Amino acid sequence: MSDVALAEKAVGADDLLTPEQFEAAIRAVGAQRYHDKHVFHKMLHGGKLSKAQVQAWALNRYCYQEAVPRKDAALMARTDDRELRREWIHRLHDHDGLGDEPGGIERWLILTDGLGIDRALVVSKTAALPATRFAVEAYVRFVTEQPLTVAVASSLTELFAPSIHRERISGMLENYSFIGDDVMAYFKRRLTQAPRDADFALDYVKRHASTRAEQDACVAAVQFKCNVLWAQLDALHNAYVEGRIPPGAYVPPG
Amino acid sequence: MSDVALAEKAVGADDLLTPEQFEAAIRAVGAQRYHDKHVFHKMLHGGKLSKAQVQAWALNRYCYQEAVPRKDAALMARTDDRELRREWIHRLHDHDGLGDEPGGIERWLILTDGLGIDRALVVSKTAALPATRFAVEAYVRFVTEQPLTVAVASSLTELFAPSIHRERISGMLENYSFIGDDVMAYFKRRLTQAPRDADFALDYVKRHASTRAEQDACVAAVQFKCNVLWAQLDALHNAYVEGRIPPGAYVPPG
Numbered sequence: 001m002s003d004v005a006l007a008e009k010a011v012g013a014d015d016l017l018t019p020e021q022f023e024a025a026i027r028a029v030g031a032q033r034y035h036d037k038h039v040f041h042k043m044l045h046g047g048k049l050s051k052a053q054v055q056a057w058a059l060n061r062y063c064y065q066e067a068v069p070r071k072d073a074a075l076m077a078r079t080d081d082r083e084l085r086r087e088w089i090h091r092l093h094d095h096d097g098l099g100d101e102p103g104g105i106e107r108w109l110i111l112t113d114g115l116g117i118d119r120a121l122v123v124s125k126t127a128a129l130p131a132t133r134f135a136v137e138a139y140v141r142f143v144t145e146q147p148l149t150v151a152v153a154s155s156l157t158e159l160f161a162p163s164i165h166r167e168r169i170s171g172m173l174e175n176y177s178f179i180g181d182d183v184m185a186y187f188k189r190r191l192t193q194a195p196r197d198a199d200f201a202l203d204y205v206k207r208h209a210s211t212r213a214e215q216d217a218c219v220a221a222v223q224f225k226c227n228v229l230w231a232q233l234d235a236l237h238n239a240y241v242e243g244r245i246p247p248g249a250y251v252p253p254g
Numbered sequence: 255m256s257d258v259a260l261a262e263k264a265v266g267a268d269d270l271l272t273p274e275q276f277e278a279a280i281r282a283v284g285a286q287r288y289h290d291k292h293v294f295h296k297m298l299h300g301g302k303l304s305k306a307q308v309q310a311w312a313l314n315r316y317c318y319q320e321a322v323p324r325k326d327a328a329l330m331a332r333t334d335d336r337e338l339r340r341e342w343i344h345r346l347h348d349h350d351g352l353g354d355e356p357g358g359i360e361r362w363l364i365l366t367d368g369l370g371i372d373r374a375l376v377v378s379k380t381a382a383l384p385a386t387r388f389a390v391e392a393y394v395r396f397v398t399e400q401p402l403t404v405a406v407a408s409s410l411t412e413l414f415a416p417s418i419h420r421e422r423i424s425g426m427l428e429n430y431s432f433i434g435d436d437v438m439a440y441f442k443r444r445l446t447q448a449p450r451d452a453d454f455a456l457d458y459v460k461r462h463a464s465t466r467a468e469q470d471a472c473v474a475a476v477q478f479k480c481n482v483l484w485a486q487l488d489a490l491h492n493a494y495v496e497g498r499i500p501p502g503a504y505v506p507p508g
Contacts, residue, residue, distance in 0.1 A: 130481035227384035
């Protein structure tokens with residue numbers, strides 16, 4: 001029986017979940033829907049993609065990286081809780097960099113540089129799949145429009161990220177001759193950043209979701225976020241594995 | 255040589271296009287990118303889909319139908335031009351109905367009823383592909399956020415709609431035993447509604463796009479809208495032809 005089913009068995013549909021039940025329901029979403037279950041992810045990590053396909057992945061995924069500090073700024077713009085902003089701001093530092101630290105987006109561009117993709121094209125986002133941009137911007141809107149606790153909850157896919165990053169580092173270094181240690185810097189840094197962020201956000205939603213309806217909305221937010229990630233891999237698979245590249249989208253040089 | 259190339263040859267990149275050149279550039283987008291070129295569209299109209307696949311199409315496409323009056327209301331909310339609102343409001347009448355006229359969304363639900371899909375499930379939108387909803391909501395946001403003339407331009411895919419609707423009516427009636435005259439009522443009505451709307455919007459953007467940059471933004475708006483439509487068919491093809499239905503999405507009974 002899944003964690004969700006266990007939690008549902010233990011309490012009625014309107015009863016407040018205990019913190020443990022609530023956390024189990026959130027983690028169960030990842031076990032079922034996180035994008036490490038996607039066929040494109042498995043191909044990426046298993047060395048089954050061509051360089052052209054890895055290029056398309058990195059160019060598209062840049063749009064997601066680029067959107068993250070915007071959604072974090074959107075979240076900070078919505079709260080008068082200074083302590084929350086003081087904690088959340090380090091996500092902006094992580095992605096945009098601060099002072100001498102270039103940040104995660106710059107590290108992503110070192111990855112796309114390493115793959116031989118024109119940096120101006122990556123940054124323009126014009127060659128990304130429309131479906132990538134629709135999904136990514138849906139995430140920014142979600143954080144802008146949903147109740148604050150639910151918006152925080154949508155970040156909780158980071159609970160599931162460290163294992164995917166570890167897999168990615170070893171899988172990609174091992175399987176692709178065109179990927180070296182230097183270009184994997186993004187994922188190495190995220191191994192320590194993501195757990196810190198996820199622990200804070202998980203604690204926050206546990207403390208602030210005070211009704212069952214709010215708890216359910218937080219669980220649904222994690223589902224929504226999994227959909228955002230999954231839809232990006234669906235679009236990549238459709239375009240660059242099945243070969244149905246939509247009009248105007250990136251055609252890798254190979 | 256394409257219409258766009260002709261237009262670009264005739265004038266410099268910064269020169270204002272003549273109304274004829276501007277219209278040609280808009281129409282060229284449809285010739286290249288409208289979703290009647292998509293493989294799923296061809297399968298749909300050519301009788302190559304199973305009933306289950308047509309069900310999935312109708313359930314997902316409902317999300318688009320449902321969003322249209324919201325984007326039209328968003329557009330009306332942005333203008334102090336009463337004459338524009340007086341014209342535009344009939345799009346809301348067409349979709350939502352007025353008085354005894356039930357409107358296009360109700361006609362769409364007669365289509366989904368006829369296909370045997372539970373109406374409450376359709377209306378809930380919960381079983382639609384996430385990618386469908388991301389694309390559709392991107393359209394609503396576009397109309398909410400872009401300059402008014404550009405927002406109007408994004409409706410101009412209706413220039414290309416009558417032929418697709420004619421094809422759809424004949425193709426679907428001919429090829430699917432489970433589709434009758436009554437359930438095609440939506441498309442029959444659109445044969446007269448879409449051209450009226452498109453003529454007005456085309457005239458509007460021709461009169462209001464007063465710089466080359468605005469004209470280019472209008473052409474890009476039609477490209478954007480084509481992407482919104484294309485991404486929906488990509489997602490349907492991926493899920494219901496290739497069989498990679500994302501977690502939580504509609505599984506047709508067949």
